[in-house]
Amino acid sequence: LGARRHCAVLCGTAENGKVQLRILSGSLYRSSKTFWTTTGMFPQELIIGFPKCVKISKVTIQCYLVRTLRIERSTSKDPVGFQQCVEKDLQHREGQLQMEEFPVSIYTTYLRFIIKSAFDHFVSVHRLKFGPPFYFFIR
Numbered sequence: 001l002g003a004r005r006h007c008a009v010l011c012g013t014a015e016n017g018k019v020q021l022r023i024l025s026g027s028l029y030r031s032s033k034t035f036w037t038t039t040g041m042f043p044q045e046l047i048i049g050f051p052k053c054v055k056i057s058k059v060t061i062q063c064y065l066v067r068t069l070r071i072e073r074s075t076s077k078d079p080v081g082f083q084q085c086v087e088k089d090l091q092h093r094e095g096q097l098q099m100e101e102f103p104v105s106i107y108t109t110y111l112r113f114i115i116k117s118a119f120d121h122f123v124s125v126h127r128l129k130f131g132p133p134f135y136f137f138i139r
Contacts, residue, residue, distance in 0.1 A: 035124040044115040047079050053109045058131035060101045067122040068116040073108035082112050092119045
């Protein structure tokens with residue numbers, strides 16, 4: 001990946017049939033003090049785009065209050081045509097961030113994280129890590 005750059009393409013939810021989007025900027029700065037939080041409606045989506053198709057062997061997410069998470073991938077030039085990779089119910093850790101690792105063996109240009117349900121009205125995503133070691137911090 002050269003500079004190993006990737007970015008959040010969009011984040012949002014469909015509320016009352018209207019899609020609400022928020023654009024994020026991301027970097028490889030090593031800071032977990034910032035995070036993305038949801039609007040309180042579910043499902044919520046976060047799409048990460050890579051500059052080219054990359055091979056990923058694992059996906060790690062650091063989040064808070066996420067109940068059900070689905071990860072999908074797309075190899076298209078645009079963030080369309082997603083295929084499900086994994087879906088999991090996460091363990092609730094009162095007062096602590098959840099750290100979940102998903103072993104995968106995929107090629108992808110885009111990853112879509114769908115937060116299907118939560119333990120509360122709002123959840124947060126603090127850090128994403130893709131193996132080989134590509135980091136994405138929310139800022």
